[in-house]
Amino acid sequence: MNDLAGCGYPGHAAEVSHARPALEAIGLCKRFGPLQVLDEVSFKLGQGAFHALLGGNGAGKSTLVKCVMGYHAADRGTVLVENRECAIGNPRDAHRYGLGMVYQHFTLVPEMTVLENLVLSRLPIPAMIRWREEKQRLAALMEEMPFSVPLDRKAGELAAGEKQKVELLKQLFLQPRILILDEPTSVLTPQEADSLLGMLKKRTRSHRLTVLIITHKFREVMDFADAVSVLRRGKLVYSGPLAGQTPARLAELMTGSEEIARTVTREKVEEKPVRLEIDRLDVASDHGARAVKELSIRLRGGEIFGIAGVSGNGQQELVQALSGQRRPDRGAIRIDGSPYAGTRREMARFRLRCLPEEPLRNACVPRMSLAENLALRTFDRPGFTRWRWFVDAKAQKTQARELIERYRVHPPEPERRLDTLSGGNVQRLVLARELSGQVELLIAANPCFGLDFAATAEVRRQLMQARNRGAAVLLVSEDLDELLELSDRIAVMFEGRLTYESWTAEADLDTIGLRMAGH
Amino acid sequence: MNVRVPAQVLESLLIPVSALLAALLLFGIFLACLGNDPLAVFHSMVRGGFGSAFAWRNTLERAAPLMLTALCTALPAQLGLIVIGGEGALVVGGVSAALAGGLAFEDQTPWLAIAAMLIAGTAAGGAWIGLVGWLKHYRGINETITSLLFNYIAIALMNHLVTGPWRDPASLNKPSTRPVGSAHMLGDMPGLGVHWGLALALALCLVCYTVFRQTTFGFAVRIAGGNPRAARLAGLPVGLLTLITCFWAGAAAGLAGSIEVAAIQGAANASLAAGYGYAGILAAFLARQNPLAVIPVALILGGISASAGLLQRSHHLPDAAVLMLQGIIFITILSSETCYGRLQPWLDSRRRA
Ligand SMILES: Nc1ncnc2c1ncn2[C@@H]1O[C@H](COP(=O)(O)OP(=O)(O)OP(=O)(O)O)[C@@H](O)[C@H]1O
Ligand SMILES: [Mg+2]
Numbered sequence: 001m002n003d004l005a006g007c008g009y010p011g012h013a014a015e016v017s018h019a020r021p022a023l024e025a026i027g028l029c030k031r032f033g034p035l036q037v038l039d040e041v042s043f044k045l046g047q048g049a050f051h052a053l054l055g056g057n058g059a060g061k062s063t064l065v066k067c068v069m070g071y072h073a074a075d076r077g078t079v080l081v082e083n084r085e086c087a088i089g090n091p092r093d094a095h096r097y098g099l100g101m102v103y104q105h106f107t108l109v110p111e112m113t114v115l116e117n118l119v120l121s122r123l124p125i126p127a128m129i130r131w132r133e134e135k136q137r138l139a140a141l142m143e144e145m146p147f148s149v150p151l152d153r154k155a156g157e158l159a160a161g162e163k164q165k166v167e168l169l170k171q172l173f174l175q176p177r178i179l180i181l182d183e184p185t186s187v188l189t190p191q192e193a194d195s196l197l198g199m200l201k202k203r204t205r206s207h208r209l210t211v212l213i214i215t216h217k218f219r220e221v222m223d224f225a226d227a228v229s230v231l232r233r234g235k236l237v238y239s240g241p242l243a244g245q246t247p248a249r250l251a252e253l254m255t256g257s258e259e260i261a262r263t264v265t266r267e268k269v270e271e272k273p274v275r276l277e278i279d280r281l282d283v284a285s286d287h288g289a290r291a292v293k294e295l296s297i298r299l300r301g302g303e304i305f306g307i308a309g310v311s312g313n314g315q316q317e318l319v320q321a322l323s324g325q326r327r328p329d330r331g332a333i334r335i336d337g338s339p340y341a342g343t344r345r346e347m348a349r350f351r352l353r354c355l356p357e358e359p360l361r362n363a364c365v366p367r368m369s370l371a372e373n374l375a376l377r378t379f380d381r382p383g384f385t386r387w388r389w390f391v392d393a394k395a396q397k398t399q400a401r402e403l404i405e406r407y408r409v410h411p412p413e414p415e416r417r418l419d420t421l422s423g424g425n426v427q428r429l430v431l432a433r434e435l436s437g438q439v440e441l442l443i444a445a446n447p448c449f450g451l452d453f454a455a456t457a458e459v460r461r462q463l464m465q466a467r468n469r470g471a472a473v474l475l476v477s478e479d480l481d482e483l484l485e486l487s488d489r490i491a492v493m494f495e496g497r498l499t500y501e502s503w504t505a506e507a508d509l510d511t512i513g514l515r516m517a518g519h
Numbered sequence: 520m521n522v523r524v525p526a527q528v529l530e531s532l533l534i535p536v537s538a539l540l541a542a543l544l545l546f547g548i549f550l551a552c553l554g555n556d557p558l559a560v561f562h563s564m565v566r567g568g569f570g571s572a573f574a575w576r577n578t579l580e581r582a583a584p585l586m587l588t589a590l591c592t593a594l595p596a597q598l599g600l601i602v603i604g605g606e607g608a609l610v611v612g613g614v615s616a617a618l619a620g621g622l623a624f625e626d627q628t629p630w631l632a633i634a635a636m637l638i639a640g641t642a643a644g645g646a647w648i649g650l651v652g653w654l655k656h657y658r659g660i661n662e663t664i665t666s667l668l669f670n671y672i673a674i675a676l677m678n679h680l681v682t683g684p685w686r687d688p689a690s691l692n693k694p695s696t697r698p699v700g701s702a703h704m705l706g707d708m709p710g711l712g713v714h715w716g717l718a719l720a721l722a723l724c725l726v727c728y729t730v731f732r733q734t735t736f737g738f739a740v741r742i743a744g745g746n747p748r749a750a751r752l753a754g755l756p757v758g759l760l761t762l763i764t765c766f767w768a769g770a771a772a773g774l775a776g777s778i779e780v781a782a783i784q785g786a787a788n789a790s791l792a793a794g795y796g797y798a799g800i801l802a803a804f805l806a807r808q809n810p811l812a813v814i815p816v817a818l819i820l821g822g823i824s825a826s827a828g829l830l831q832r833s834h835h836l837p838d839a840a841v842l843m844l845q846g847i848i849f850i851t852i853l854s855s856e857t858c859y860g861r862l863q864p865w866l867d868s869r870r871r872a
Contacts, residue, residue: 033867075868325751344754354752363752365745376742376753380735389734 020083022047022210023099023178028067028077030060032420035411037063038074039234045178045227048207050200052221052242053214055231056254056452057424058410061214062104064231065180069094069101081178100176102184104214104423104450105360106163110156114166117155121170141173146195147188157286160357160446161187161311161478168196181213183423185220186449187311187357189478189516193217197224216424216452218247230254255454264464266488272301273336275441275472281331283317291317293496294331297474301440304463304473306487306504308480310516314496315476316357319445322474323354325362335441348381351440355447359430366419370409371400373418374433407432407458423450435462442466445476460486480512494518526863531807533862538855539805539819542848549843553836560834567829568822572712579713580783581795582821584609586720587775588799589806589813590727591648594768595662596808597731598761599744600655604666605772606796607673608647612640612773614677616780617787618685620699632703636781637719637774644773645766647673652765656758674792681788695788705782716778720817723771727810740764772796794842798824801849820845 023045030038037060045051055061067074070088079086081097088094091101108117119125119134135151142148149158149165158166164187171179179200185193201224203209215221221228221242229239230253238253276299285291291314299305309315320326322333324342333340335350346352356362364373375396378384384395400414409421409428421429427450434442444463448456463486467473476493477483483490483504490507492500492515500515502508547557568578588605595602619639620632627635651669655662680686680696687697705714731737743750743757750757775795780787802820806812827841 031867033863323752324754325748342751342754343756347754356752361746362748365742365749367745368741372738375738376749379738385735389736391733391735391738 020047021045021080022049022082023068023212024080024083025064025068026078026080028064028079029075030063030067030072031075037234038067041077041231041234041236043229043236043239045210045212048204048210049227050204050211050225051213051227051229052225053212053229053231054216054221054250054254057428057450057455058233058422059231059254060234060422061231062182062422065101065182065212065214069099069180095174095176098177099180100171100174100178101180102164102167102171102182104182106160106167106358108155108163108166111154113152113154114149114158115151117166118151118170118173122174138169138173142169144199145169145172146199147192153287159311159316160449164188177208178210178212181211181215183214183216183450185215185217187446187478189310190219190480191513192310193220194223200224216450216456218250218453221250222247232256251453254452264461264468266464267468269302269468269470272303272470272472274298275301275336276474277332277334277337279332279334281318281321281333282329283314283321283326284329285314285317290329291496292321292328295496295498297491297498299441299472299474301472302467302470303489304467304475304487306483306490307474307476307493307498308483308490308512308516309476309478309493311478313493315445315493318493319354319356319443319476322352322443323356325356344380347377351438353377353434353437353439353442355430355434355442355444357445357449360419360423360426363430363434364418364426366417368418369415370404370418370421370429371396371414373429374400374403374414377433377437403432403436404429406436408455424452424455427451428455431459431462435466439466440471442471442473443476444473446478447475448477448479448482492516526866530859530862531809534855534858535805535807535852538851539848541855542844542851545847545851546844549847550836555834555836560830560836563829563833564823564826567826574822574825576712577825578818578822579711579717580821581824582817583714583717583720584775584779584795585799585802585817585821586724586813587771587778588796589802589817590723590771590799590810591768591796592800592803593806593808593810593813594727594731594764594771595648595652596803597737597740597744598764600652600761600765601663602648602651602666602765602768603663603800604648604651604669604769604796605775605799606792606794607666607670608644608769608772609776609779609796610670610673610677610791611647612644612776613780613784613791614680614696614776614787615643615773616640616777617696617699620703620781621687621697621786622685629703632699633705633781636699636703637777640773640777640780641770642773644776645768645770647773648769649762649766651769652761655765656761670796677787677791678789685787687786690786690788693788693790695784695786698786699781701785703781704785705778714778714782716775716782719774719778721814723774724810724814727767727771731810736760736763772799775799798845801845801852804852805848 021044026042028038028041041064053061063072066072068079070090070093079088086097115135118138119129138151147165149162149169164184168184197220200211204211225242228242228245230237230250232254278295278297280294280296281292282290282294283292307315317326321328340346379391384392386392397414404412407428409425447459451459463473475487487504490502490504491498492512494515500512550557550560567574569575588609591605591608592602616636616639620636651662651666654660654665682694685696686694705716707714708718731740739755740760743755743760747757776791779791784790798820802813802816806816823844824841827838830836830840831838
């Protein structure tokens with residue numbers, strides 16, 4: 001019933017593409033090994049359109065746009081830019097045809113400063129770079145932006161949200177005629193996302209720009225897009241104007257008949273003892289500045305403590321200190337009263353688990369298989385070893401099969417290399433690993449970043465379930481709605497300190513907004 | 520979907536072998552330019568390396584230190600480190616062994632003296648590369664550069680010691696430490712005519728393979744090598760893993776040095792720095808950093824270098840010809856690294872067509 005593919009339906013197409021299409025893809029096919037990731041996908045981008053591309057995790061959205069950009073070579077199919085057939089062999093060709101893209105995984109050179117990254121992305125790179133002028137130009141460009149990024153910091157030191165902003169800025173700096181965005185708003189606050197999309201929308205109005213945006217957020221689609229395409233398991237199931245579509249209808253198009261997790265209600269939990277105690281913690285960032293300053297938190301079992309704040313205010317360093325990735329400078333972390341230093345034994349003893357941001361970079365080994373990645377927490381536990389010291393690959397595989405099925409990681413092949421998974425599926429895999437077993441203390445940072453709505457609902461359900469079971473959850477997120485929905489207590493982090501703290505039920509949204517902005 | 524694993528295995532065999540053949544081809548062209556008959560030279564190489572019992576013995580004696588120095592590169596590679604300090608660790612190990620055997624344990628029973636030599640060499644080599652690992656992890660200094668520079672330091676140190684404070688006055692034209700004495704030398708394996716060092720090297724390769732590929736320790740090392748951030752998230756002590764792995768690596772090369780002293784040279788002198796450490800890097804890359812594959816690779820390279828004498832005698836090729844072949848192999852092997860991961864897509868496209 002969902003396959004009433006509206007693609008190429010002339011009446012609608014004419015409405016959207018005011019004149020000739022800016023970009024057209026015809027019959028794109030792409031296989032990875034046995035997996036048909038794209039199956040005869042054709043779509044048109046009208047000139048000056050704001051076109052949304054929807055689809056569940058692993059539907060092939062990223063692959064589709066990467067084929068258009070020449071990052072992957074499509075097996076079959078053609079791409080037309082302004083009605084001319086283009087042989088786009090690599091992203092540099094695409095750049096020449098006026099295409100620009102913000103990738104889902106960041107592409108900045110970590111060892112270079114933001115300024116260098118931005119300037120070097122321009123092609124051809126001028127023989128001589130006038131750094132002062134470039135900096136002024138960028139500063140001027142940033143004036144128009146709803147956000148700013150630190151030009152002199154190294155890209156590798158930035159938090160996910162900041163990196164995303166740099167990637168966006170890079171594309172706006174390059175001024176492509178067609179801009180493709182792969183989940184650009186996943187780590188931005190809703191306000192930031194709105195102002196960014198609003199700005200892009202304004203540019204499309206004057207036909208200076210055509211936008212193709214991949215997103216999992218229906219709100220953004222409904223507010224900004226004027227056309228939409230929906231992919232499901234590599235097939236295009238709808239492409240046409242947005243008018244007449246409802247979020248429910250789009251969701252149905254995306255999933256077919258897959259069931260969506262129902263939300264779990266917050267249960268009344270009797271007051272439990274303090275589980276995590278952070279006492280005047282100081283953590284330095286990579287470049288030595290104090291990122292977390294004298295931060296104290298007391299977290300009880302059966303409670304979700306939410307930390308709001310704009311990315312880059314020390315949340316990343318706090319999470320790293322708790323997850324064992326960074327050593328604090330001063331202060332103490334105590335769990336159940338005993339000091340905690342992030343060792344493997346302590347993690348196992350306190351049943352501490354962690355969902356960091358950018359899971360591919362922080363929580364996975366790209367070159368290893370799914371089964372091995374799922375065994376990161378368990379490989380040396382009883383039941384997963386033979387003769388005490390030897391790895392039991394069979395037990396790992398059994399565990400992997402079970403987790404992959406339970407968390408619907410796609411494709412369900414334990415032997416597959418992790419770096420061939422789609423962004424959302426990497427996220428699901430980390431969830432599967434971290435939430436399985438009896439979690440008693442969970443540190444989560446933007447856990448729904450990059451997940452489709454079905455998976456988002458699932459994660460939130462899991463977090464709430466863990467809480468109801470009596471686990472303590474520290475939830476760091478840039479999505480205020482998520483925090484308001486999930487947390488029992490909410491705090492705002494600004495420049496390394498908690499500047500606001502309240503019971504969520506009594507929280508004052510205006511004050512939160514002000515504190516996030518540093519007032 | 521079951522084709523994927525074999526394709527990978529096939530690649531890791533096919534690509535090094537083709538690289539080796541390509542290197543032989545290039546070397547053949549070079550030989551032809553010199554006016555030699557390449558086929559005849561290759562025939563001599565096989566004869567000189569594997570043609571007779573004598574040739575085999577010669578080959579095996581060269582293969583043993585090669586296996587050990589190859590481990591010095593292959594083990595840190597599991598952590599994603601490129602260590603090329605095998606030569607230095609071998610030299611340091613050899614000097615320490617000579618010191619232990621020639622000075623400290625001179626009057627002890629033979630087995631005690633031999634054990635002391637091997638242990639001293641192993642520990643010294645381990646500490647040497649362990650220091651490289653420490654500098655890498657705690658000070659962020661590039662391990663490739665440090666290990667390379669450490670080679671020069673080790674050789675200079677040895678030269679200083681054997682020509683200076685520890686010089687045996689009896690060694691006239693080749694400055695050496697005091698000989699350990701024939702009673703304290705590592706003997707031959709019965710019936711083979713090859714010293715026990717070969718058995719030690721083979722055993723160590725097997726142990727390393729087991730430890731690094733099958734134990735939880737090896738798994739932890741591979742996680743840390745694949746992504747240190749994820750390793751820390753899992754609570755693994757990345758620094759400690761680095762230190763232990765680098766110590767093992769250096770210990771293997773140090774053992775090679777002590778075997779050279781205890782079984783061949785009888786004392787530490789400039790012949791220790793005979794290039795086994797550098798050839799070991801080549802062996803490790805040819806073996807794709809697999810401790811088990813190091814064994815056959817070391818045999819081949821050992822055979823090639825064993826044939827140098829014959830090449831010199833019957834084809835009037837300079838001694839350096841063998842080094843040149845090694846260099847060519849290194850270049851083809853490194854270039855072949857870009858070929859991995861292409862077989863599967865090619866097979867797929869074939870199947871579809
Ligand atoms: N390099 C690759 N090798 C093998 N398979 C791949 C590769 N890249 C992607 N895939 C597979 O292709 C499918 C589609 O991936 P893609 O990244 O396009 O998904 P997506 O729609 O962007 O999902 P998400 O919302 O999770 O980012 C996935 O099942 C993935 O496993
Ligand atoms: Mg994607």
